[in-house]
Amino acid sequence: MATASKHAKTQDGKLLVIGCGMLAREILAVKEQLGLDHLDLTCLPAEFHYYPDRIAPALDKAIVKAKADGYGQIFVGYADCGSGGMVDRICEKHGVERMDGPHCFAFYQGMEAFRAIEDGDMMSFYMTDFLCRQFDAFFIKPLGLDRHPELIADYFGNYEKVVYLAQTNDPALDKVAEDAAKLLGLAYERRFTGYGDLSSSLAKAALITA
Structure with missing residues (x-):
């Protein structure tokens, strides 16, 4: 006690x-x-x-x-x-x-803003600052895409675009998100959300x- x-x-x-x-x-x-x-x-x-x-x-x-x-x-x-x-x-x-x-992904955008766009984002693959920093560790390697890039269509074929929800303005992270969209064959959109x-x-x- x-x-x-x-x-x-x-x-x-x-x-x-x-x-x-x-x-x-x-x-x-x-x-x-x-x-x-x-x-x-x-x-x-x-x-x-x-x-x-x-x-x-x-x-x-x-x-x-x-x-x-x-x-x-x-x-x-x-x-x-x-x-x-x-x-x-x-x-x-x-x-x-x-x-x-x-x-x-919802509270970063703010719940009111998210509710207004969530239906339109149904086919979007969200990324954040964290997921940009850890893109290889969280997606490429666990999914085996570094060894079998042909699996990209299986995993991401139903998405239409990558939406990067940026907490900060970091050109290096922007490039990761842009490159990810190209790799996955998806359109790209960046939204600055802050926190x-x-x-x-x-x-x-x-x-x-x-």
């Missing part, structure tokens, strides 16, 4: 964000921009992007650990992310909130904590 009390005291006024590893850089950037010095961050593996069934169980354990470590304020840096409502069930179980929306609703959601969670 004495150890638990010590932990709780050290976390007074702290907000812990338990986020997707794909958002780590962006969450830290928002933290710096907004001066959220009382925000701590821990991330689950980015590879859960491919295994959404793993998100909820890992999130459950992470929240339990965070509470044991003395965090009274916790915010989930995930949308539903293909979990089929399981992220919401974990949030309800622990009395915490998460990012609004179905996935990061979208990630900024306002973290600001709101931090304000409630403060």
Whole structure:
């Protein structure tokens, strides 16, 4: 009991964000921009992007650990992310909130903007700053496209365009996205989103904590 009390005291006024590893850089950037010095961050593996069934169980354990470590304020840096409502069930179980929306591609654009264009984007392959940085590691190598480029049509044949949702203005990342569109034989569109609703959601969670 004495150890638990010590932990709780050290976390007074702290907000812990338990986020997707794909958002780590962006969450830290928002933290710096907004001066959220009382925000701590821990991330689950980015590879859960491919295994959404793993998100909820890992999130459950992470929240339990965070509470044991003395965090009274916790915010989930995930949308539903293909979990089929399981992220919401974990949030309800622990009395915490998460990012609004179905996935990061939505909240980066802002939920109102996303709702206006989501039907028109049904055949779009989204990329973000993270996915540009990790294009080879997340797509080319796991899908075997470096060894079997003929599989591109099988994996991407139903898409019409690559939409790069840019969080920053980085020519190197622009080139990755443009080259990806050429490689996949798709049209290309760049949309500068910045951090979208990630900024306002973290600001709101931090304000409630403060």
